[in-house]
Amino acid sequence: MATATLERPETRTGAPCCAPSAASATVTEPEAEEYAAWFKALADPTRIRILNLLARSEEPLCVCDIVDRFPLGQPAISHHLKILRDVRFVHSERRGTFMYYRVNRACLGEFPEAARRLLNA
Amino acid sequence: MATATLERPETRTGAPCCAPSAASATVTEPEAEEYAAWFKALADPTRIRILNLLARSEEPLCVCDIVDRFPLGQPAISHHLKILRDVRFVHSERRGTFMYYRVNRACLGEFPEAARRLLNA
DNA sequence: CAAATGCATCGACAAACGTCAATGTATCCA
DNA sequence: TGGATACATTGACGTTTGTCGATGCATTTG
Incomplete structure (x- = not known):
């Protein structure tokens, strides 16, 4: 899957986050693909746990910190982190x-609200 | 994947919905698999649009109504509906x-809140 | 009962996913 | 400059997913 698929105009123009300002109206096919990409990033137990681990940590964590907590190799963890980065759920810093x-936080905070608008119309 | 994997004790004992009463604590591996199963059910554009279509409809819709709105065959639509049923996002009635x-509604209403507890800890 | 209708299920197939071992890249330090 | 460290990327492999055509099952109707 190409990374560019997950990069929306809003993010490229500097918007803080994810929400495509979805009113409670019909979801078009391009919008549906965007939403599905976000949910897909969360559709793996390891990514859920990585995200929860980062969400509960006061300090940023390096990759080796994360690798130590999972029975997976470092390439697998890096792979999951890339997926989470592509949808802007996490940031990275050298x-x-x-x-x-x-x-x-801006992205994860808006995500549940976007889900609510989408599903609870 | 077996359907039973998505049926949690709470649902079997008559609880209304999905939320595993996740405190803002560490997500265990079984819990992560449960969350991932919910997100996985939403990780497809067609299912997003089916769910949005049902959410915006006052009246229940039959399968042929849904099939008419998508460029997919009836087996594909039934397949997606089964996935949404397995995670209790939709109900069906003969x-x-x-x-x-x-x-x-009970399930879709709790879902964003569960996501918030999980990610916004 | 028999035919027709609406939907679920099955079998097959291509595409996507998750994982690992191996390798590449960037940074720090002696 | 050269070695060591931390991480990213690649290639390969088995598994899962989404789709279709074909078929099966339940219900209604003649």
Whole structure:
């Protein structure tokens, strides 16, 4: 899957986050693909746990911190982190040779509200 | 995937819906699989649009009504409806030879809140 | 009962996903 | 400059997913 598929105009123009300002109206096919991409990023137990781990951590965590907590190899963890980064659920920041990850609170905060508008119309 | 995987004790004992009463604590691996199953059910554009269609409809819709709105065959639509039923996002009811589907408001209402507790800890 | 209708299920197939081992890249340090 | 460290990327593999055509089942109607 191409990364560009998950990058929306709003994000490229500097909008803080994810919500496509969905009114409680009909969801078009492009919008549906966008929503599905967000849900797909959460459709794996490991990513759920990584995200919860980052959400509950005061400090950003480096990749090796995360690898230590899972029975998976480092490439698998990096793969999941990339998926979470592509949909803007997490941010990453270099510190020397370390990459520190933290949740994108603006994005995760808007996500449940977007889900509500979508499903609870 | 077996249907039984998506049936949690609460649903079997008559609880209204989905939320596993997740405090804002560490998500265990079984809990993560449960959450992932819900998100997985929403990780497809067609299911997003089916769910939005049902959510915006006052009246329940039969399968042929839904089939008419998508460029997919009837087996594909039935397949997606089964996935949405397995996670309790929709209900189905027979009327003669027709199967009428409607959203499970209790479930879809709790889902965003569960997502918030999970991600916005 | 028999035919017709609406939907579910099955079998098959291509595409996507998750994982690992191996390798590449960037940064720090001696 | 060269080695070591932390992470990303690649290629391969088995599993899962989404779709279709064909078929089966339940219900209504003649």
